[in-house]
Amino acid sequence: MSAAPVLEVRDLTVEFTTDRGTVRPVEGVDLTLRAGEMLGLVGESGSGKSVTSLAITGLTEHTGGRVVSGSVRLGDVEMLALTAKERAAVLGRDVGMVFQQPRRSLNPTMPVGHQIAETVRRHCGVSRREAWDRAVQMLERVRIPDAARRAREYPFSFSGGMAQRVMIAMALACEPKVLIADEPTTALDATVQATVMELLRELQHDLGVAVLLITHDLGVAWGRATEWRSCTAGRSSRRARSVTC
Numbered sequence: 305m306s307a308a309p310v311l312e313v314r315d316l317t318v319e320f321t322t323d324r325g326t327v328r329p330v331e332g333v334d335l336t337l338r339a340g341e342m343l344g345l346v347g348e349s350g351s352g353k354s355v356t357s358l359a360i361t362g363l364t365e366h367t368g369g370r371v372v373s374g375s376v377r378l379g380d381v382e383m384l385a386l387t388a389k390e391r392a393a394v395l396g397r398d399v400g401m402v403f404q405q406p407r408r409s410l411n412p413t414m415p416v417g418h419q420i421a422e423t424v425r426r427h428c429g430v431s432r433r434e435a436w437d438r439a440v441q442m443l444e445r446v447r448i449p450d451a452a453r454r455a456r457e458y459p460f461s462f463s464g465g466m467a468q469r470v471m472i473a474m475a476l477a478c479e480p481k482v483l484i485a486d487e488p489t490t491a492l493d494a495t496v497q498a499t500v501m502e503l504l505r506e507l508q509h510d511l512g513v514a515v516l517l518i519t520h521d522l523g524v525a526w527g528r529a530t531e532w533r534s535c536t537a538g539r540s541s542r543r544a545r546s547v548t549c
């Protein structure tokens with residue numbers, strides 16, 4: 305029997321009002337992500353992938369858009385019905401997020417270990433000491449060499465690939481059920497892309513986290529799909545396609 309869905313999106317439609325009228329880049333999207341699965345959301349640039357991921361995390365209003373219909377269930381919780389405060393508690397604890405520009409997501413004025421520890425303290429409710437230990441462990445887990453020392457360094461001393469591994473460490477530090485990775489390798493060069501994808505696949509497997517992998521690069525998604533023989537293709541929306549790995 306297949307695992308229970310950790311994320312279930314039904315009939316999701318997002319609207320923006322622009323100078324040229326109303327646009328609906330996301331219309332009637334359905335997605336089901338089960339525990340331990342990796343679901344690739346693939347589509348050309350502008351097809352609505354990021355709008356979908358922001359709607360899933362309940363952040364549409366920050367982009368000036370509106371969710372006009374649909375449901376986003378994270379386990380038993382309806383994300384679209386949460387207040388901003390309730391949502392903030394869920395994000396970070398149950399949902400980790402990784403974006404395209406790791407450097408832009410990191411605070412340049414704070415050592416990376418402190419940034420991870422801060423997130424851990426806020427979302428996992430542990431002591432300062434435990435949060436720091438968890439930060440170092442997670443940096444080791446994403447294979448940052450000499451993690452205890454590197455944890456005290458600032459983002460500028462990390463390469464793009466290392467900065468993305470730091471973001472992955474931060475996103476997974478509270479052992480979320482779901483990781484949403486929006487173009488996690490797009491800003492990286494080809495060899496680094498491969499190592500970051502390998503790491504994501506390994507963590508998905510070892511930690512049992514379900515991953516929604518968003519990419520415009522079919523090679524990234526299908527590259528994974530060929531490696532995992534159990535892949536099946538399905539339709540997720542009129543514009544973007546999904547493939548479960």
Ligand SMILES: Nc1ncnc2c1ncn2[C@@H]1O[C@H](COP(=O)(O)OP(=O)(O)OP(=O)(O)O)[C@@H](O)[C@H]1O
Nearest residue numbers: 320329348349350351352353354355356367368520
């Ligand atoms: N804040 C906004 N205001 C108006 N329209 C928007 C806004 N954000 C997104 N859109 C519309 O939604 C469409 C989809 O945008 P989205 O960022 O989801 O694309 P994407 O599939 O993630 O593309 P990429 O691969 O380039 O990241 C855009 O083409 C644009 O028309």
Ligand SMILES: [Mg+2]
Nearest residue numbers: 353354355487
């Ligand atoms: Mg995008």
